[in-house]
Amino acid sequence: MSFGTIYTYPKAPRSTMVLYIADYLNLDVNIALARPIKVYPEHGGVGEEYLSKFPVGKVPALETASGHCIYENIAISWFLAKQVPSAGLLGSSVVEEPPVCKKAIKGRQFLVGDQLTIADLFVISGLARGYQYVFTKDWAERHVIVHEYYMRFRSDTIFTKILGENIVLDEPGGVYPDY
Numbered sequence: 265m266s267f268g269t270i271y272t273y274p275k276a277p278r279s280t281m282v283l284y285i286a287d288y289l290n291l292d293v294n295i296a297l298a299r300p301i302k303v304y305p306e307h308g309g310v311g312e313e314y315l316s317k318f319p320v321g322k323v324p325a326l327e328t329a330s331g332h333c334i335y336e337n338i339a340i341s342w343f344l345a346k347q348v349p350s351a352g353l354l355g356s357s358v359v360e361e362p363p364v365c366k367k368a369i370k371g372r373q374f375l376v377g378d379q380l381t382i383a384d385l386f387v388i389s390g391l392a393r394g395y396q397y398v399f400t401k402d403w404a405e406r407h408v409i410v411h412e413y414y415m416r417f418r419s420d421t422i423f424t425k426i427l428g429e430n431i432v433l434d435e436p437g438g439v440y441p442d443y
């Protein structure tokens with residue numbers, strides 16, 4: 265039986281880590297298209313039913329098979345990560361579990377502890393947006409630590425599935441949305 269439905273549109277930046285976690289944990293989720301009016305004005309918005317479940321009308325949003333409706337990418341990520349505690353995405357102890365995004369990358373393989381957590385996924389997903397339009401090869405040469413950290417994760421199969429091929433731009437540019 266399906267775990268639930270994640271609503272998003274392709275490459276929505278705040279959906280990236282949610283989709284990653286669902287895939288990483290092998291949760292059986294449906295992916296459904298939702299087009300917020302600010303991003304796709306030509307499609308008329310997400311509709312009343314969506315708004316009744318997710319009043320802010322944004323993505324990502326999750327509706328579980330039992331009808332729980334959750335929005336905000338951190339809340340969804342947390343909820344998904346909790347489904348499989350042994351995967352360690354929330355850290356390996358209560359001390360590691362809290363908001364884990366203020367650690368330095370330098371000299372570390374992961375932001376928290378010795379394994380992938382949602383802290384890494386949050387940062388990589390945000391950086392991916394930068395690499396989509398702004399972070400060029402030249403930028404990468406000037407930000408070696410961040411770039412190496414990013415590349416280590418971004419090349420994995422799940423990110424590639426969600427975001428496409430890992431490309432570093434020669435020049436900044438591109439249009440939004442690009443799909």
Ligand SMILES: N[C@@H](CCC(=O)N[C@@H](CS)C(=O)NCC(=O)O)C(=O)O
Nearest residue numbers: 276277278300302322323324336337
């Ligand atoms: N605080 C929300 C923000 C969600 C958000 O802004 N999502 C964008 C797509 S990445 C969106 O749906 N924008 C449409 C809008 O602002 O109405 C979260 O972190 O999930």
